[in-house]
Every structure is written in structure tokens, then in C-alpha cells.
Amino acid sequence: MSTTTQNDVNFYQAKKGIMSWVYTIDHKRIGIMYLIASSLALFAGGAFALMIRAQLATPGGMLPMTPEYKDTYNMWFTLHGVIMVFLFIIPAIPAALGNFILPLMVGAKDVAFPKMNLASFYLYVIGAAIALYGIVGGESPLTTGWTFYLPYSKETAGAVITMTFAAFVLGFSSIFTGINFIVTIHKLRAPGMSWYKMPLLLWALYATSILQVLATPVLGITLLLLIAERTLQVGIFDPALGGDPVLFQHFFWFYSHPAVYIMILPGMGIISEVISCFSRKVIFGYKAIANSSIAIAVISFLVWGHHMFLSGQSVYAGLVFSFLTFLVAIPSAIKVFNWVATLHRGSITFETPMCYALSFLFLFTIGGLTGLPLATLSTDIVLHDTYYVVAHFHYVMFGGTVIAFFSGLHFYWPKMVGKMYNETVGKIACIIVFIGFNVTFFSQFFLGYTGMPRRYFTYDSSNELWSQMHGFSSIGAFILGFGVLILFANLIASLFSDRKAPNNPWGATTMDWETQSPPVLENFSEDVPVMKKAPYEYE
Amino acid sequence: MSDHHGPESDHHPHVLPMTMYIAVGTALFVLTALTVWTAKFMPEMIFHFTKMQVTPTIAIIIALIIAFTKAALVCGFFMHLHYDKPLNRATFLSGIFFLSLFFLFTLADTLTRDDKVYLREGMPESFKTLTEIPHKPHMVKAMAGYCHHGVKTDDKVHPCHYCTTGHEDFKESDTTVEATPEAKAAE
Amino acid sequence: MSSKVDTNKFIPRFVSHHFSNADQEFESCKLGMWLFLLTEFMLFGGIFVAYVVFRTWYPETFESGAEKLDWKMGAVNTVILITSSVTMAVAIREVQLNRKGRALALLLFTVLCGMGFLVVKYFEYNHKFELGIFPGDFFSFMGDHMSNEHLYFSIYFMATATHVLHVILGLLAILWVSWRTAKGEFYEAYYTPVEMVGLYWHLVDLIWIFLFPLLYLTK
Numbered sequence: 001m002s003t004t005t006q007n008d009v010n011f012y013q014a015k016k017g018i019m020s021w022v023y024t025i026d027h028k029r030i031g032i033m034y035l036i037a038s039s040l041a042l043f044a045g046g047a048f049a050l051m052i053r054a055q056l057a058t059p060g061g062m063l064p065m066t067p068e069y070k071d072t073y074n075m076w077f078t079l080h081g082v083i084m085v086f087l088f089i090i091p092a093i094p095a096a097l098g099n100f101i102l103p104l105m106v107g108a109k110d111v112a113f114p115k116m117n118l119a120s121f122y123l124y125v126i127g128a129a130i131a132l133y134g135i136v137g138g139e140s141p142l143t144t145g146w147t148f149y150l151p152y153s154k155e156t157a158g159a160v161i162t163m164t165f166a167a168f169v170l171g172f173s174s175i176f177t178g179i180n181f182i183v184t185i186h187k188l189r190a191p192g193m194s195w196y197k198m199p200l201l202l203w204a205l206y207a208t209s210i211l212q213v214l215a216t217p218v219l220g221i222t223l224l225l226l227i228a229e230r231t232l233q234v235g236i237f238d239p240a241l242g243g244d245p246v247l248f249q250h251f252f253w254f255y256s257h258p259a260v261y262i263m264i265l266p267g268m269g270i271i272s273e274v275i276s277c278f279s280r281k282v283i284f285g286y287k288a289i290a291n292s293s294i295a296i297a298v299i300s301f302l303v304w305g306h307h308m309f310l311s312g313q314s315v316y317a318g319l320v321f322s323f324l325t326f327l328v329a330i331p332s333a334i335k336v337f338n339w340v341a342t343l344h345r346g347s348i349t350f351e352t353p354m355c356y357a358l359s360f361l362f363l364f365t366i367g368g369l370t371g372l373p374l375a376t377l378s379t380d381i382v383l384h385d386t387y388y389v390v391a392h393f394h395y396v397m398f399g400g401t402v403i404a405f406f407s408g409l410h411f412y413w414p415k416m417v418g419k420m421y422n423e424t425v426g427k428i429a430c431i432i433v434f435i436g437f438n439v440t441f442f443s444q445f446f447l448g449y450t451g452m453p454r455r456y457f458t459y460d461s462s463n464e465l466w467s468q469m470h471g472f473s474s475i476g477a478f479i480l481g482f483g484v485l486i487l488f489a490n491l492i493a494s495l496f497s498d499r500k501a502p503n504n505p506w507g508a509t510t511m512d513w514e515t516q517s518p519p520v521l522e523n524f525s526e527d528v529p530v531m532k533k534a535p536y537e538y539e
Numbered sequence: 540m541s542d543h544h545g546p547e548s549d550h551h552p553h554v555l556p557m558t559m560y561i562a563v564g565t566a567l568f569v570l571t572a573l574t575v576w577t578a579k580f581m582p583e584m585i586f587h588f589t590k591m592q593v594t595p596t597i598a599i600i601i602a603l604i605i606a607f608t609k610a611a612l613v614c615g616f617f618m619h620l621h622y623d624k625p626l627n628r629a630t631f632l633s634g635i636f637f638l639s640l641f642f643l644f645t646l647a648d649t650l651t652r653d654d655k656v657y658l659r660e661g662m663p664e665s666f667k668t669l670t671e672i673p674h675k676p677h678m679v680k681a682m683a684g685y686c687h688h689g690v691k692t693d694d695k696v697h698p699c700h701y702c703t704t705g706h707e708d709f710k711e712s713d714t715t716v717e718a719t720p721e722a723k724a725a726e
Numbered sequence: 727m728s729s730k731v732d733t734n735k736f737i738p739r740f741v742s743h744h745f746s747n748a749d750q751e752f753e754s755c756k757l758g759m760w761l762f763l764l765t766e767f768m769l770f771g772g773i774f775v776a777y778v779v780f781r782t783w784y785p786e787t788f789e790s791g792a793e794k795l796d797w798k799m800g801a802v803n804t805v806i807l808i809t810s811s812v813t814m815a816v817a818i819r820e821v822q823l824n825r826k827g828r829a830l831a832l833l834l835f836t837v838l839c840g841m842g843f844l845v846v847k848y849f850e851y852n853h854k855f856e857l858g859i860f861p862g863d864f865f866s867f868m869g870d871h872m873s874n875e876h877l878y879f880s881i882y883f884m885a886t887a888t889h890v891l892h893v894i895l896g897l898l899a900i901l902w903v904s905w906r907t908a909k910g911e912f913y914e915a916y917y918t919p920v921e922m923v924g925l926y927w928h929l930v931d932l933i934w935i936f937l938f939p940l941l942y943l944t945k
Binding site for chain 2: 747748749751752753756757760761763764767768771772774775778779782783784785786787789797801804805808809811812814815816819822823856857858859867868869870871872873874875914915916917924925928931932935936938939940943944
Binding site: 108110112180213214218222225232234235236 | 742743744745746750753754755757758761762764765766767768769770771772773775776779780784860861862863864873874876877880881883884888
């Protein structure tokens with residue numbers, strides 16, 4: 001098996017032809033396919049975001065204010081949410097980067113169930129196809145928002161069933177990835193890699209997978225009940241039939257709150273890797289970061305009610321949920337403090353992944369701190385469903401997860417494709433993204449604080465602050481979009497350059513960098529790779 | 540994918556004795572009979588001897604205790620968790636843990652909803668009726684031409700099974716049961 | 727160990743390329759299966775949460791609804807499912823002991839039990855539909871009932887229909903392993919699919935163990 005000829009052939013060249021991709025069970029190829037698919041989803045969701053911002057740039061908007069356009073804007077923000085959440089941000093880091101890196105990091109030849117991994121990808125594609133049919137298949141536009149709240153989602157004529165079924169299928173895809181990762185980490189670690197010698201990205205992916213396995217089925221039954229509600233009129237969530245619409249929100253957020261940690265945890269893992277690598281320092285508080293990942297996973301199941309403070313939920317439950325929500329700030333803050341402590345007196349170099357990681361630290365901290373007023377019952381009454389909430393979760397979701405995804409993408413790009421991208425262009429893109437992001441979303445804090453409600457397609461033109469801030473936000477959105485385009489253009493251009501990547505361009509210490517770039521077919525040239533040194537042992 | 544590990548001769552099954560399967564199977568049948576008996580026959584017996592009612596709450600607690608025992612037998616022995624790696628056991632227990640969180644926090648809301656809070660603190664009577672009505676289901680009597688069991692009274696092809704076999708009409712028996720304590724109180 | 731196995735009767739099997747030995751492969755599959763069962767618990771958990779919420783709100787409705795179900799049919803189905811669980815468990819034992827014929831017979835008997843369950847369920851559903859007992863808004867029962875009894879039957883139909891779906895999937899899976907058992911693919915050193923399908927079938931039994939008392943016996 002491990003002959004010398006095999007060593008030189010990377011996994012792209014080992015098998016040729018389109019069918020070798022269609023039937024592949026190689027985790028690296030599946031990871032690459034996931035990366036392409038979820039990047040396309042990012043562009044689709046981003047296009048809707050830019051349309052939203054274009055509409056809101058002026059109070060008059062670009063849509064005519066006639067009844068036939070009344071649902072168009074609602075459809076835009078719904079599809080922006082659905083595409084970004086279900087098609088991009090949940091699969092982006094675990095299924096795309098995680099699929100590629102996780103087996104390399106544990107020193108395995110593949111994930112535990114390679115065929116299930118491929119099934120997961122095809123379910124993702126089928127789910128995306130169903131969602132696409134829901135958008136362009138001639139049904140009336142979906143205007144429920146990505147949360148599908150009842151009773152509106154029962155009464156509306158939109159493509160609710162198509163979209164919920166798509167989300168149901170995508171949920172299965174997510175579960176399969178989760179099961180695969182948990183079993184791989186438990187059973188296929190290289191000899192010498194004990195739990196507390198695992199790189200922190202593995203801890204983060206492990207915690208993510210636990211959430212995927214435990215929470216996603218509840219989304220499944222929720223969406224099934226919603227479909228039954230629309231077709232069979234079961235009435236469990238319908239107040240007109242004696243049911244309870246707030247119960248739907250309990251079901252929905254039992255999944256969707258852990259889901260926001262499915263989104264952020266792998267991002268945190270990538271940041272741990274990148275910050276330690278570019279500070280040339282052992283990560284500070286390894287065990288604290290590792291355990292806080294698990295703590296976040298567990299606590300995330302106890303806080304879902306903070307989405308429902310004003311939904312008619314009992315005030316007693318609100319009190320409990322508010323208190324527990326503050327708890328989740330503790331493990332998140334532990335991570336941030338440890339990253340900052342890692343930077344302290346490190347030999348920091350500012351390569352592109354590190355630039356994104358430092359942006360992450362800055363933006364995630366803002367996102368986290370602005371969450372606290374929303375967790376407090378009394379202030380949430382004022383801020384609920386305003387642009388403040390929009391700004392807060394974009395600081396966590398974009399400023400946190402997506403920036404971490406970009407960081408990871410630049411970090412692992414040489415390993416994935418075997419080429420180095422242009423470092424200068426990468427840094428410029430990072431700065432443009434950072435500026436564009438802050439202009440877009442920081443202005444929204446002011447909008448929300450002064451009472452601008454979310455999901456409205458126009459606003460009071462006499463309010464000068466709102467006009468200014470919406471204008472800023474829209475300009476920022478286009479700067480941000482431009483930055484992301486440069487980022488991807490730079491990465492794609494690297495494919496055609498002749499800057500071959502060395503095996504370990506960043507001098508990182510985890511096992512994934514010991515193999516070739518790009519890796520050989522079964523990842524390592526030796527039959528059973530052994531972990532030789534602990535992660536983050538920099539001289 | 541070439542294979543280079545040789546035939547799978549290094550996995551040895553852990554064969555369990557046949558007596559275990561028979562014992563657990565028997566226990567499951569006995570517990571099924573027990574749960575039916577406790578739900579359907581025991582209340583009448585207890586009422587006959589002690590004149591005490593088994594409330595639905597007690598009945599459901601008994602039913603759940605038996606169901607959990609049966610589930611534990613199936614998981615522990617048929618699904619081999621009793622003999623299995625601690626990891627698989629932990630996986631199963633984590634399911635119970637997170638499900639109970641789901642139950643606990645959802646009920647923390649639904650059992651303490653605002654209307655009940657306001658009622659307890661002595662809201663005006665008009666509020667009371669406003670909040671009570673949608674939560675209070677009422678009895679709907681059988682439509683004209685139908686028996687209590689929902690079958691057409693003139694249907695000769697498919698007559699009501701309960702009515703023709705002289706099965707005691709359940710609504711009437713209910714009212715007589717309810718009348719007894721009231722009558723006692725009146726006395 | 728392998729000397730005991732008649733090599734003409736069984737097809738020897740090789741470990742997948744990314745596992746280092748058969749034990750690792752078996753344990754990985756088992757952990758994966760348990761994680762999958764975990765997702766099933768959570769899925770049914772949602773229905774049980776809805777049950778508990780509405781039961782605590784409308785106890786009389788649930789008692790009145792449970793009276794309309796035939797507990798004898800439910801009890802028969804419980805006995806059928808437990809029997810099938812026993813035969814499934816013993817079938818795995820027979821495979822572990824290299825007794826192909828007995829294992830196959832037990833697996834097919836399990837399928838028979840599962841079909842019996844479906845037949846009983848068909849008659850139950852049919853009877854309900856004849857009386858106009860449908861979920862939710864389609865509830866058109868003419869006899870005595872509570873004003874919101876359609877909710878009880880919504881939960882009844884959602885829970886049992888989801889369970890029936892699992893029974894059907896389980897039966898297909900058992901037929902698949904029966905076919906492979908008949909071909910002689912399973913023996914003491916390799917019986918992972920039978921074990922996994924067995925776990926799945928016990929889950930189906932497990933769910934019914936809770937559905938039966940909660941739906942049929944709560945009065």
C-alpha cells in the first residue's frame with residue numbers, strides 16, 4: 001500500500017473523471033464539494049442581503065410601494081435567513097472545512113462512515129434543490145422569516161411546505177455529519193492522541209456534533225408537525241383549534257438555539273488553532289478552552305426561552321431562561337480571555353488567517369457583550385425585534401462564524417489545494433471586509449436603540465438619524481460584498497498560479513500538517529500515523 | 540479500497556445465555572399484563588373494597604413506572620446496554636438527560652402561563668372569564684340520531700358494538716360515580 | 727476460533743480500509759447506531775412533550791379520548807411487538823453461534839410479527855375513520871366528546887403514524903438482513919448489520935412501550 005509511487009500522487013490525481021467525484025467516499029473530496037456548494041449558498045444569501053440593503057438605503061426604497069410588491073421584500077429577508085442559516089452557516093465550517101481537516105487532525109484515513117458522509121452531502125444537495133424549487137418553482141413567495149412562526153406560517157399561501165421539507169432534509173444531512181464526527185473522534189484517533197492532546201478544533205467539532213445529534217431531530221419533528229398542521233390541520237400549534245403557537249416556538253428554539261452554537265463553536269475551534277499558530281506560543285489555558293466547548297454545548301440547551309420573552313411565555317419561565325442565558329456568557333468569555341492571553345508576549349505575525357482571527361476577537365466580543373442587554377428581561381422588552389437584535393446576531397454570526405470561516409479557509413487553503421494565495425491581496429480583502437462589516441452593522445445598533453423595528457421594508461423619512469444610519473448600513477453592505485468578492489477571487493486566482501504550497505507553510509504543529517499538501521489518497525504515507533508531539537508545542 | 544487487514548477473525552461475539560432472553564421476555568409479558576390490570580381492573584377493585592378512587596394522576600404514575608421498568612429491561616438486556624461499553628450507556632443516558640431538560644423547561648412555561656398567574660392574584664371577575672374560557676373544554680353531547688359512541692342509531696348494517704352487547708353506557712356510569720360523593724356530601 | 731466456522735457455509739469478510747481491526751469497526755458501528763437511536767429518542771421526545779403539555783392543560787379531554795381507543799387492540803399489539811423483540815434478540819444470538827437456519831427462521835418470524843402489528847393498526851385506524859375520528863379540524867365524531875378532543879387524536883395519530891413508519895422501515899431492514907443471512911454473509915466474526923437492525927427494532931418496541939399506556943390506558 002504505502003509504496004513510494006503512492007506518496008507522490010495527491011488525492012486529486014489519484015482518480016480521474018467526473019464519476020470519481022460523484023461516487024467518491026473520500027472525506028477530502030466530500031469536504032471540497034461541500035465547500036463549493038456552501039460557498040455558492042453564501043453568494044446566493046449575500047445577494048439577497050444586498051437587495052435588502054438596497055431597498056433600505058432610502059426611505060422610498062427601490063421597490064414600488066404598490067400592493068403587488070408588498071411580499072417581495074418579505075421574501076428577500078426570509079430567503080436571506082433560510083439560505084444563510086440552513087445552506088451556508090450550519091454546514092460551512094463542520095461539513096466543509098471539518099470534513100477535510102478532522103480525519104487529518106486525528107490521524108485517520110477517513111471518517112468512520114465514509115458512505116454516510118457521501119449520503120450527507122447528497123442530502124444537502126437534495127435539500128438545496130428542494131429549497132431552490134420553493135424559490136423559483138412557481139409557488140407564492142415565502143414570507144414567514146426563517147423561523148416559520150405559527151399561526152402566520154399556517155395561514156400564508158407561501159411555499160412553507162416546500163421550504164420546511166427542505167430544512168427537514170438538510171437536518172438529516174447535518175445529523176449524519178454529526179454522527180460521523182463523534183464516532184471518528186472517539187474511535188479513530190491516532191495512537192498517542194489522548195483526549196487532552198487533541199487539537200482544540202477537534203474539541204470544538206466534537207461539541208458541535210453533540211449539538212447536531214441531539215438538537216436537529218427536534219427540528220425534524222417540529223417541521224413535520226408544521227407540515228401536518230398545514231395539510232391535516234392537526235391543530236397542535238393552532239390557537240383556533242385549542243393548540244398553542246408558543247409551543248411551536250419552544251420546539252423550534254429547542255433546536256435553533258443550540259443551532260447558533262452549532263454555527264459558532266467550530267469557528268471558535270479554528271480561532272484557537274490560528275491564534276496559537278501565528279503567536280508561536282502554546283495556547284493559554286488549553287483545558288479551559290476544551291472544557292468550555294463542552295460547557296457551551298450543554299448550557300446551550302437550557303437557554304432557548306430567551307427568544308420568547310415577549311411571545312406570551314410565562315414570566316416565571318422567562319426569569320429562569322434569563323438567568324441561564326447569562327451563564328452561557330461564562331464559557332464564551334473564558335475562551336476570549338484565553339485567546340487574548342495566548343497573544344500576550346507571543347511572536348505574532350500578521351498573515352491573512354491571523355488578520356481574520358484578530359478581527360474575530362474584536363467583533364465576537366462586541367457581539368457577545370451586546371447580547372447581554374437582550375438576555376435581560378427588562379431591556380429586552382425595549383430592544384426585542386428591533387435592529388439592535390439584527391446587529392447583535394450579525395456581529396456573532398458574521399463577525400464571529402463567517403470571519404472564522406474565512407480565517408480557516410485561508411489557513412487550510414494551502415493544505416486543501418496545494419497552492420499559496422497572494423498574501424497582500426488577502427490582507428487587503430480582510431481589511432475591506434472588516435471595515436465594510438462594521439459600517440454595515442454598527443450603525444444598526446443606533447437604529448435599533450432608537451426603535452427601528454426589524455423586517456420593515458421602509459421607515460419614517462422625517463427621522464434624520466434613521467435615514468443616515470440606513471444609508472451608512474447600505475454603503476457598508478456593498479463594501480462588505482466587494483471585500484468578500486476580492487477574497488474569493490484571490491483564492492480562486494491562486495489555483496492558476498504556480499506558487500506551490502509547502503507541506504507546512506505556517507509551521508503549525510498539529511498532525512494535519514505532517515502529510516503532503518494536498519494530502520495523498522489515504523491521508524498519510526505511513527499505514528498508522530503516530531502522534532509524536534502534543535499540539536501547540538512551538539519552540 | 541484494497542483490503543490489507545485479512546479476514547475478520549479478531550472479533551469475538553459475547554454470547555449471552557438463552558435463559559436470560561427467556562427470563563426478560565417473560566418479565567416483559569408479565570409487566571404488560573400488570574399495566575393493563577392496574578389501569579383497567581385494579582381501580583374498580585380498590586373502589587369496591589375501600590370506596591377510594593384511583594385518580595388519573597396516580598394511574599399515570601403507576602403506568603409510567605411500569606413502562607420505565609419495561610424500557611429498562613429492553614435497553615439493558617435486549618439492547619445489551621447492561622453488558623456494553625460505558626460510552627454507549629452514556630450516549631443513551633445523555634438522551635434521557637437532554638429529553639428531560641426539554642420536558643422540564645417547556646413545562647416550566649406551560650404550567651405557569653400568565654393567565655393563571657393573574658387569576659391567582661385576584662384579578663377582576665371580567666378578566667377571569669376572559670382568560671378561563673379558551674382553556675376550559677366542555678362536554679359535547681351526541682348529535683341527534685347518533686348514540687353516545689358516535690354510531691348512527693338506525694344503522695342496522697354496522698350497529699354500535701357497545702350498545703348492542705349491553706355494555707354499560709360509559710357516560711351514565713360516569714355520572715353515577717360522580718353522584719356518589721356529592722350525594723354523600725348532601726347527606 | 728475460525729476453525730469452528732464452516733468456510734463453505736459463510737462468506738468471509740474483510741475490514742474496511744480505514745479501520746485497523748474488526749473490533750474497532752464493530753465498536754464504531756455500534757456507537758454510530760446508538761447516536762442514531764439518540765436522534766430517534768429526541769424526535770419522539772417532541773411528540774411526548776406535546777402530549778404532556780396538552781395533558782396537563784386538558785386532563786378530561788385526554789381521558790375522554792383514551793376511552794375511545796380499544797385497549798384490547800393496543801394490548802394485543804404490545805404482546806406482538808414484545809414477542810418480535812424477543813425473537814429478534816435471539817436471532818442475533820443464533821447468528822453469533824453460526825446457526826444460520828435458526829437465525830433466518832427467527833428473523834422471518836420477527837417480520838411476521840411486525841406485519842401482524844400493522845394489520846391490527848390498520849383495523850384500529852379504519853374503525854376510527856368510520857366514526858369520523860380524524861386529527862385536528864377534520865374531526866367529525868358525532869357521539870359524546872370534549873370540545874377540543876381533536877387535539878388528543880391529533881397527538882394520537884401523529885405519534886402512532888410516526889411509529890408505524892418506523893415499524894415499516896424496521897421491517898424492510900430486517901428483510902434486508904434476512905436476505906444477507908440466507909446468503910451466508912453473517913457468522914460469529916461478522917454480524918454487525920444484524921446487531922444494528924436489532925437495536926433499531928428494539929427502539930421501535932421501546933417507543934411502543936411508552937405509547938401504549940399513555941394513549942390507551944390513561945383512564
